Amino acid sequence: MKILLIEDEPFAADALADLIRAARPDADLLGVLGSVEEAVEWFTRRQAPDLLFCDIHLSDGSSFDLFRQVEVRCPVIFTTAYNQYAIQAFQVHSVDYLLKPIKPEDVAGALRKYDESKQHYLAEGLGNLQGLLQTLQTPTPRPFRGRFLVKSGPGSKVVPVADIAYFLAEDAVVFLITREKKRYIVNFTLDQLEEQLDPQLFFRANRQFLVHIGAVSEVRPYLKGRLYLLLNPPAPEDLFISSTRAATFKQWLDS
Numbered sequence: 498m499k500i501l502l503i504e505d506e507p508f509a510a511d512a513l514a515d516l517i518r519a520a521r522p523d524a525d526l527l528g529v530l531g532s533v534e535e536a537v538e539w540f541t542r543r544q545a546p547d548l549l550f551c552d553i554h555l556s557d558g559s560s561f562d563l564f565r566q567v568e569v570r571c572p573v574i575f576t577t578a579y580n581q582y583a584i585q586a587f588q589v590h591s592v593d594y595l596l597k598p599i600k601p602e603d604v605a606g607a608l609r610k611y612d613e614s615k616q617h618y619l620a621e622g623l624g625n626l627q628g629l630l631q632t633l634q635t636p637t638p639r640p641f642r643g644r645f646l647v648k649s650g651p652g653s654k655v656v657p658v659a660d661i662a663y664f665l666a667e668d669a670v671v672f673l674i675t676r677e678k679k680r681y682i683v684n685f686t687l688d689q690l691e692e693q694l695d696p697q698l699f700f701r702a703n704r705q706f707l708v709h710i711g712a713v714s715e716v717r718p719y720l721k722g723r724l725y726l727l728l729n730p731p732a733p734e735d736l737f738i739s740s741t742r743a744a745t746f747k748q749w750l751d752s
Contacts, residue, residue: 498525499524499525499547499548501527501528501530501539501548501550502514502551503530504531505531505556512599513576513599513604516601517550517604533563534740541567546571548611552576557741558701572615576596593606643657644658647681647682659711660675661709662674662675662708662709663708664683666704666706674730676712678730690707702736702738702746703739708728712730714727722740722743726738
């Protein structure tokens with residue numbers, strides 16, 4: 498059985514590979530891809546593996562960008578640290594969904610499920626995979642966060658979401674930056690914030706920035722299909738949207 502991994506964290510990729518080898522010693526691990534761009538190139542040029550283990554958040558965007566750009570004709574086992582609402586959707590459709598930290602029994606169970614459903618996938622031709630992805634991206638409606646309680650001096654203050662320009666991750670610390678250039682520490686990762694905030698208002702530009710649409714002052718074309726993004730207030734460093742995320746970003750701005 499040929500297995501491909503898509504995971505941008507080397508430690509997580511190594512750990513997952515070890516779990517797969519322990520559960521299925523005869524598996525042929527084709528390699529590890531760490532970005533949407535790498536994955537698009539791989540599936541464009543090569544034959545699909547028998548099975549794909551795929552993280553959702555990658556170094557240059559979401560793995561859903563891969564499925565929008567190329568046809569992935571193989572069963573997928575998604576891995577992630579959150580999005581528990583999607584578990585039932587994928588179990589119903591016989592595509593597994595493993596929550597990190599992934600345990601040996603999780604991988605063994607997912608591989609058994611693959612064995613049991615393999616003939617179904619071959620017979621169906623994976624025609625409903627796009628439907629599964631749509632199911633994952635259409636969770637049960639839930640309220641989005643409207644404010645944050647942050648520390649300010651000896652006390653605390655409330656910052657409404659409407660006052661936020663962007664979130665910035667620096668050295669394992671995430672800062673909330675307001676439109677008035679105030680800077681506060683928040684005890685969430687960007688991944689967690691992305692789940693809590695309205696996707697119509699916030700866009701994950703890259704691994705460091707989660708941007709409010711009201712903070713985008715200008716977008717300029719850049720080399721190799723990338724976009725150069727200007728924010729208000731200005732970002733502390735140059736901010737680029739990757740070529741693989743450029744179309745999604747423009748669609749978000751225009752929606």
